[in-house]
Amino acid sequence: MARWLRHLFAPSAAGRFPAPALARIGEAVAAGERLHGGEVVFAVEAGLSWAALAAGTTPRARAEDVFARLRVWDTDANNGVLLYLLLADHAIEIVADRGLHGRVGDAQWAEICSAVAAALADGDAERAVADGVARISDLLARHFPPGGDAGDELPDGPVLL
Template sequence: MPFFSSSKRTFLDSHESADIIAAIKQAERRTSGEIRVYIESKCRYVSAIDRASEIFDVLKMERTDNHNAVLIYLAVKDRQVAIFGDHGIHQKTGDAFWEKEVAHMLEHFKQEHYATGLCKAINDVGEALHYHFPYDNETDKNELPDDIIFGK
């Protein structure tokens, strides 16, 4: 069963995009961690996690002070999804956490609830970041933009 609809519906409308950006901002209020969302049409690789890793590097997300940035990656036409966390957060959560979050997103995507699935994943990742890297009012800053990145 495909998790992205084959209908001609725009993947995200402006309200859904705004909801996702708001979810990123909300999640980051409680952590020094950073969350970004990257959406493109096709994945250049067989493995979405390899592509997410490449984009993570291109976006220079490894430059966060605590190595606690997370990229949520989607290739819409190729129906691929991955979540890639820098080594600081990955050492704390492990592969099982990311795999569980991807599975939860896919359940929403199967019902064409894309923004809901993304917002839920952002919230869950934000909770993990908060737990392992709580916000410090004196030292924390927003190190990466909160916008959604749309590739080709």
């Protein structure tokens, strides 16, 4: 019941991430992508729908659904990464495409999620996400150097769900 109430009364994601902050996060995504050949997408959602709650949707399952819906998987090198926040559950999820499996371990993704969580707890949501994007970009730069023919395959702007 507590989870349902958190989602029902979740404040707007736009309140936590106003337009100027979203623009700066989009700039951080673009800057990071100049360092590597991967794609990073940031999406934030205040709370789940009643149907998703009734179905028992976990933050991870929702992140995987968002990964698919935003077509983060649809890059030439299969190297898209989604950084997803579900505010009502205080959940941070990273979903990486199959091109990163075997190159980046679960512990590395968990470390980034922990760093974002710690920064969010300090109250600066924009800085927390920008730092998470930078950390993801550092990992991508190790495995997918800049260049190649694909270019910028996905939009850099954050997605409010």
